Amino acid sequence: MTNDLERLLNDAFPEATEVRVTDRTGGGDHFLIEVTTPRFDGLSLVEQHRLVNDALAAPFASGRIHEMRIKTKGST
């Protein structure tokens, strides 16, 4: 699952300088998602998180993800 999410994020943010998915509990359903990309520059946190949510919409809709914590950063 961690690899699946990383793949989706790398596809959605090919220009990202960091994409990290951490299984917070080891149970495969609580994840910390960290994405750093210049594409976030000038976007509000809500807009940044929306892009991440969109990238992971399919696995999230499947109900296999119980919790996603998201940490986003722009290039600055």
Next chain:
Amino acid sequence: MSEEVRERIKSVIDTEPVALFMKGTPQFVMCGNSERALQALRSAGAPVTAVDILPDPGIRQELSTLSGWPTIPQVFIRGELVGGADIVQELAATGELERKLSESLGDDYRDEAEERVVSVLVTA
């Protein structure tokens, strides 16, 4: 039924200064993320109007359709989605949340900072 729930959710978002859609209530929080959002809002002295989404799965469904935000909690200030637990916590830590509250609600927003719980459930 779902249409009525949607209208009630909309009305809470549009009319409440600060709306927190959460699992449980401020008195009995049912999820760590809802707790994080609540504590962040409290730390900024926000007047929180809480809506428990747990009583009916339709509430969460309608809310996420309206907001385009998949997870709970969700925080709105003056009708605008501010984010979930991660964002609100980050904004509180940087002081941005207090600035936003002052900007949207006026500098004296703390004066009427009571917590309320409202229901969007439609009872037959």
